[in-house]
Amino acid sequence: MTLWYTSALYLSMAIIFSSFYIITKQTLFNYTDNILSSHASKVVEIVKKQNIGMHQYLADQGFLQEFSAIPGMLVVIMDSSGQTISGTVGIDPKNKLFKKLFNLALDTKKPFFNDQDINGSTMRFLVSPIEKNDKFNGVVLIAHPIDIIQMSLNRLLTIMGAVFLGLSILTILGGYFLANIGMQPVAALSNKLKKIEMENLEEQIINSHTGDEIEELTKTFNELLDRLREALKREHQFIVNVTHELKTPLAILQSSVELILSKKRSAKEYKKVFSEMLIDIKKASIMFNKILELAWSKAENVKVQGRVFDFSEFIAELQDVAKKMSLSKDITISGDITGGVKLFGEKDKLARAILNIIDNAIKFTPKHGYIRITLHNKNNVIVKVQDNGIGITREDLPYIFEPFYRGVTLYTNKGSGLGLAITQGIIKAHNGIVNVNSKMGKGTTVIVTLPTLKNPA
Numbered sequence: 001m002t003l004w005y006t007s008a009l010y011l012s013m014a015i016i017f018s019s020f021y022i023i024t025k026q027t028l029f030n031y032t033d034n035i036l037s038s039h040a041s042k043v044v045e046i047v048k049k050q051n052i053g054m055h056q057y058l059a060d061q062g063f064l065q066e067f068s069a070i071p072g073m074l075v076v077i078m079d080s081s082g083q084t085i086s087g088t089v090g091i092d093p094k095n096k097l098f099k100k101l102f103n104l105a106l107d108t109k110k111p112f113f114n115d116q117d118i119n120g121s122t123m124r125f126l127v128s129p130i131e132k133n134d135k136f137n138g139v140v141l142i143a144h145p146i147d148i149i150q151m152s153l154n155r156l157l158t159i160m161g162a163v164f165l166g167l168s169i170l171t172i173l174g175g176y177f178l179a180n181i182g183m184q185p186v187a188a189l190s191n192k193l194k195k196i197e198m199e200n201l202e203e204q205i206i207n208s209h210t211g212d213e214i215e216e217l218t219k220t221f222n223e224l225l226d227r228l229r230e231a232l233k234r235e236h237q238f239i240v241n242v243t244h245e246l247k248t249p250l251a252i253l254q255s256s257v258e259l260i261l262s263k264k265r266s267a268k269e270y271k272k273v274f275s276e277m278l279i280d281i282k283k284a285s286i287m288f289n290k291i292l293e294l295a296w297s298k299a300e301n302v303k304v305q306g307r308v309f310d311f312s313e314f315i316a317e318l319q320d321v322a323k324k325m326s327l328s329k330d331i332t333i334s335g336d337i338t339g340g341v342k343l344f345g346e347k348d349k350l351a352r353a354i355l356n357i358i359d360n361a362i363k364f365t366p367k368h369g370y371i372r373i374t375l376h377n378k379n380n381v382i383v384k385v386q387d388n389g390i391g392i393t394r395e396d397l398p399y400i401f402e403p404f405y406r407g408v409t410l411y412t413n414k415g416s417g418l419g420l421a422i423t424q425g426i427i428k429a430h431n432g433i434v435n436v437n438s439k440m441g442k443g444t445t446v447i448v449t450l451p452t453l454k455n456p457a
């Protein structure tokens, strides 16, 4: 990047400098040419006004003295045969150069500029043929030394070269220093990031307080570290929870086996202990299944390998299951089900997801309560499970989808806190969402929104 900036600056400087030189040179030469042209037109005018035979008369005229006063200026007037008949002071009428220019004028018949060396100095000539009544009548040569311009231009070129060189060095050094100073916080950031590992994720990158993009970048990195830390903490907590949940039934199983092996027992005693052990084995097995389901739903790029099925029938079946599940609590299960709704998905997984919601509704609703299970199909397929149970506290609401989170309820909650986490994972895998509305003491409504099938045929 710095290299690009320096090169661009360098190139712009080179363009500006060379343009300046070219324009100055052009202007100076144009200026000389304009002066020569204006003087030449004056002389040609005067010569034209004179009688052709009166050239000699011109020599005595004072106007040529005028040009003699201009340092370096040279005027030569030649007749139609190429004889020098007049000129400024000090010219050599026999100079071969005048004859040469005269011959060129004979060919061109038009005024032209020509640079020539005279006595070691370069002169710019304006050669103007004189025509009177369409007849070639002679030539006016008017010249001015251009060495001085060339010398000044050379000097200008040297000065500009030196300034350019100086500025180039400054640009390169300045660019290098600026890049170094500018990149320092980035280098510090990069160094810090290199040192960050799982063990020191709690460290923060020190804010540069530069008020620029670097500060913004530092903030972003710190936020990223925060998120990583959170994710890692959750991951760690998850492992702790799983271990804890499995440890208890396994410990009970172990002590039961130890106890039974400690001495000889009757068949009745064996039966009793084995029955108790079976309960714990079932508990552990349920726990394993839940963890597997959670793992499936949380797996990245989880692919739903489902099929199209009648979702209305499916919800009606779940309503029946709910009725059976809630029998002991005498809870009324009701709700409208829009018929003919088709859906693409994994039936087993969706059944698990919705049964988890129904299970909660039954669990957290007192005896003789009611639960409404409805299905609607508007822009999306919407399943609602509404209960008039104990409701969820404001404090619990943000966390109920987290694995192992169990709300602080007055009810004896025998769950593991995995139900809603599994539900959310499954619904997400089916491109849907789960929302919860709840009021303490009034009840809870869980809303599952799934995308409508595009071509239900």
Ligand SMILES: Nc1ncnc2c1ncn2[C@@H]1O[C@H](COP(=O)(O)OP(=O)(O)OP(=O)(O)O)[C@@H](O)[C@H]1O
Pocket: 356, 360, 361, 364, 387, 389, 390, 391, 392, 396, 400, 401, 405, 406, 407, 408, 409, 413, 414, 415, 416, 417, 418, 419, 420, 421, 444
């Ligand atoms: N319908 C509901 N009414 C009141 N509280 C609810 C309801 N549904 C969920 N909750 C609260 O959300 C928490 C998390 O629910 P989730 O289903 O994930 O776990 P769980 O029911 O405690 O255990 P699991 O489902 O694994 O048996 C519950 O412990 C409870 O506090």
Ligand SMILES: [Mg+2]
Pocket: 356, 359, 360, 415, 418, 419, 420
């Ligand atoms: Mg539950």
